[in-house]
Amino acid sequence: MxxxxxxxxxxxxxxxxxxxxxxxxxxxxxxxxxxxxxxxxxxxxxxxxxxxxxxxxxxxxxxxxxxxxxxxxxxxxxxxxxxxxxxxxxxxxxxxxxxxxxxxxxxxxxxxxxxxxxxxxxxxxxxxxxxxxxxxxxxxxxxxxxxxxxxxxxxxxxxxxxxxxxxxxxxxxxxxxxxxxxxxxxxxxxxxxxxxxxxxxxxxxxxxxxxQMGKAFENLMVDVRVSNVKLRQRAVHTIVRVTGVPKKQAEETLDAAGNEVKTAIVMLECGVPFEEAKELLTKAEGYVRRAVKRGGARGGSSR
Structure with missing residues (x-):
């Protein structure tokens, strides 16, 4: 054939x-x-x-x-x-x-x-x-x-x-x-x-x-590994886009989250510390949307 x-x-x-x-x-x-x-x-x-x-x-x-x-x-x-x-x-x-x-x-x-x-x-x-x-x-x-x-x-x-x-x-x-x-x-x-x-x-x-494993929020890579300058800049910009906070606050929260973008977003959106944000993500099986909804977004809104 x-x-x-x-x-x-x-x-x-x-x-x-x-x-x-x-x-x-x-x-x-x-x-x-x-x-x-x-x-x-x-x-x-x-x-x-x-x-x-x-x-x-x-x-x-x-x-x-x-x-x-x-x-x-x-x-x-x-x-x-x-x-x-x-x-x-x-x-x-x-x-x-x-x-x-x-x-x-x-x-x-x-x-x-x-x-x-x-x-x-x-x-x-x-x-x-x-x-x-x-x-x-x-x-x-x-x-x-x-x-x-x-x-x-x-x-x-x-x-x-x-x-x-x-x-x-x-x-x-x-x-x-x-x-x-x-x-x-x-x-x-x-x-x-x-x-x-x-x-x-x-x-x-x-x-x-x-x-489908929760590796994105909207069409943003929120689980990117921050391993170089370019990826850190991308991570910070992603946090700013999702949460609307100033760049400096995004950078500080990313540091506090151990360079975990998803955790930083949940911290900011729900107004919670690192440990609580991690727990919310765990219960939400890694999905940012679910974690934010579970934790309650700032101002009572959720995306």
Whole structure:
């Protein structure tokens, strides 16, 4: 069976003789269809978000497992979660065929080792509370199949993201996501449209899951980890936007809250000290809105 990801694109057959502007135009036109392809699989993505959210609520973890570009995309999404959402590093993890050094230098043949996919998840202590998302543009990577097969054996929820219909890895998933973006600009170069689609889907899975864990207030990142000057400025501005207090007061409250933005907001909105704000957030399961409502906003109003 001819894989869509390996098919030739009739619209780019002359790309090797095109000038720079034409090459870029061709690529841009091909990229236009990626978001539409992702739109077609939103119901499938929704199911996977449900798996991940259930795992998080039960103290489980999210694992991405892939090879090459797909593996790197999983690792990228995983490492961005701690600074963005103040999650512990183990909560979202990325596994790549050939080990972490394969992120910066290809490890030839690693993707063909089906047993390694199983072993890598075993080494992380995978349990039935976890969710495993396998990534393979072609949908047939042995490393990913091995990992998904092991995850199903022990009762973990599984999902598979591929860019071909009837992908092999779909058979190992409780919920397959087959996002078909069509032939690449360069035949078989799935770091292009296929990778863009996978990146978009990973953004959706992690962000939607975190939002439903109380990691935002309105559309503001209120659980950002304050680890540098830029992020501290963002944290202060967020507190000002939500509470309306002067910048200096926001800075002082952020310090008193141990650089926890959510806690600072609850302190200011409810007029309570640090310990009480923490207790309100705990009872509200981390949701700022619920905590403020429970504590009673200043002036008797709540957002």
């Amino acid at each position: 001819q894989l869509t990801t390996e098919s030739r694109n009739s619209r780019t057959m002359q790309i090797d003789t095109a000038d720079t502007k034409t090459i870029l135009t061709m690529m841009n036109e091909e990229d236009h269809g990626v978001a539409e392809a992702v739109k077609e699989v939103l119901p499938d993505i929704e199911q996977v978000v449900g798996f991940v959210l259930h795992s998080f609520q039960k103290g489980g973890r999210l694992f991405y497992i892939g090879a090459g570009t797909s593996g790197r995309l999983g690792m990228l999404d995983a490492v961005e979660c701690p600074p963005t959402f103040s999650t512990p590093p183990q909560m979202v993890q990325g596994l790549i065929a050939g080990g972490e050094h394969a992120f910066v230098k290809a490890v030839e043949g690693a993707e063909d080792d089906e047993a390694a996919g199983r072993q890598d998840l075993q080494s992380r202590g995978l349990t039935e509370r976890d969710t495993v998302v396998g990534l393979a543009a072609s949908g047939r990577t042995p490393y990913v199949k091995g990992g998904l097969a092991y995850a199903r054996e022990i009762g973990a929820k599984t999902a598979a993201i591929s860019c071909n219909k009837n992908a092999q890895i779909s058979a190992y998933a409780d919920q397959p996501i087959e996002v078909v973006v069509g032939p690449e600009v360069l035949t078989g170069s799935t770091r292009l449209k296929a990778a863009t689609a996978q990146k978009m889907i990973l953004n959706m899975i992690s962000t939607a899951s975190m939002l």
